[in-house]
Amino acid sequence: MPSPYDQQIEDLLGQYRRQRAEAAETRRRINETTATVTAPRQAVRITVGAQGEVTAIEFPTGAYRRMAPKELADVLLTALRQARAEALEGVTGLLAGRLPPGVTVPDLLQGRVDPAAVLPEDPAMPDSVRDYVDHGFRGETDE
Template sequence: MSTPYDRSIEELLALYRRQREEAVETRRRINEVTGTATAPRQAVKVTVGAQGEVTALEFPTGAYRRMAPKELADLLVSTIAEARADALDKVSDAVSPGLPEGVTVGGLLRGEADPLAFLPEDPAMPDQVRDYLDNGRPEGAPHL
């Protein structure tokens, strides 16, 4: 015979499994993210991965040949930054639905997110579990 206590535990385990599956799916989406930027006059095209690492560097035209080394270096740095921003936007789109209201990926990366937004002092849980935590195992509930 299933007790309200047993059903509450089963509901919590089901919730945990769903959250775990969602986390795995989010990680998969993040791993697939790439960001791309192309410099003016198509002098350079940069592709980066989700963590901002450069994965491809292309020179679609010969425009780079007419540039001074400093000018080309500056263009590379700014184009890489644009590609990273593009990747961050895409990661944010993948992760944001799972974040608490008001918490952004950028805020997390800059250390601006409040950890209490993720871990409230009084987490949501079924009444039976709350009662168990407050008062101990209900009489007649099976030992696990």
């Protein structure tokens, strides 16, 4: 015989499945996030991924040939910093409003976040359902 909590439990499981699907989609979109920056005079073009890893360095013109080594190094570093900032901004936009208070995107991307802060050990549910899950259906009592 079904209990009065079966529908609530099914609803909670459905909500949990939707949240997992949304999380998987968000992760896919984060993994696809890139940012490409082209330095002035098109001396260099740098592409980075969501975590700031360099995925491509290109020299679209011969402008780099006329640069002193220090100038080229400065242009590379500046473009790299800008690309990383743009990638982080893209990821931040994907996660806007989805992170718990106190959890920042840089901390999340750099592995400095305790998973329990993002996904609590015990899912949220009404007290009556929690009691049913913990102790089973006890029927009506006259207490």
